[in-house]
Amino acid sequence: MSNDPSSEKARQQIDENLKRVFQAQEEAELPDRFKQLLEQLKAQDSQTGDAS
Template identity: 65%
Template structure:
């Protein structure tokens, strides 16, 4: 009986982790991070031009 309870618990945990992960993927990247990435790309381009 104990192993059945453990398997059920693990199954519930797996389902919850998958749900949370899927929700995080659906949120996407916040605008402030996109802006930061754009700034970093511009800095890299400027450094490449100088080299």
């Protein structure tokens, strides 16, 4: 890739936008179905003694 200032600025903007998108996803609440599945997995782990 070239090292010209406009390319660097574009890369920085892309980086910032990606960080915003991933942060928003990280902060979003899990759907109820996913929560239920996680609880089922935790219950299975505790029954088999494999809980971490």
